[in-house]
Amino acid sequence: MKELSLHLLDIAQNSLAAGARHVALGVEEADGEITLTVADDGRGMSPELLARVTDPFTTTRTTRKVGMGLPLLRLAAEQTGGTLAVESREGVGTTVTAVFHAGHIDCPPLGDLAATVALLAQGLSGETELTYMHKGPQGAFTFDTAQVRAILGPEVPLSLPEVAQWMEGYVAEGEAGLRPEAPPERGTRLDTVREGTT
């Protein structure tokens, strides 16, 4: 995975497959660390399954015998000196927490979080809600599909392309608000050279 946002998308798909009614995505940037969290109220895992869940040859699906999502996330986190923790209780839900050392050369970029959130929301069933919170250096941004549904009403689903595009744009603008403003452009390199020579 080239971006942390792709890990987030992948792990959250597991939550949806586990029958979650609520999935909470979290991204926190603090003290040189990036913490990704995916918490759900899905069916959860037995202690036996939980003990080997980061083994790539462990999966609940029946079509093939490998499950790469959590092993890849663990590898990516540990390559930066970070950690992966998975807590789960059968019938209660699962929480996946991955910590990355942001300054490490192997730490992938956060990437397109807006696309991840919008596409997860677009794929939700009518009974499932998604919340997203990104705490960054400039503050926090939150997004909640329950609020979007409250505006859309029961007849207009989140799966409509127009709605998905609105959600992506909305989250992208919220994300942009968490970044320091880019310094004003000072002209081209050529202008700078000219300034220096005249």
Added chain:
Amino acid sequence: MKSLEELRAIRERMQRQIDLREQSDEDIRVVVGMATCGIAAGARPVLSAFLEEVSKRGLQHVAVTQTGCIGVCRLEPIAEVYVPGEEKVTYVKLTPEKVPRIVAEHLVNHSPVVEYTIGAAE
């Protein structure tokens, strides 16, 4: 700025269109594989491209949906297109750049883009 007013306007517009058309099993379905294999290979921008293109063309009878692993990981990103009354078509090794042609030729004109299909790749 994306505002909640804009979302309300989408609701008004969509409600009118939903009122005008019958909800039907005759919709075309585009199903994009969004398991680990697909996501790692680039399925996210492919799905976004389908949504953008369907929205841009205002195709009311096309549903874009997501699924898990389709089973041919080495050919991801994969999208399956179901047109009622026609054989399922599986597109493989997709990129966002290939999507507008699939939408125009297959979803609109019912002529699959053979060179992007699994039959051509295998």
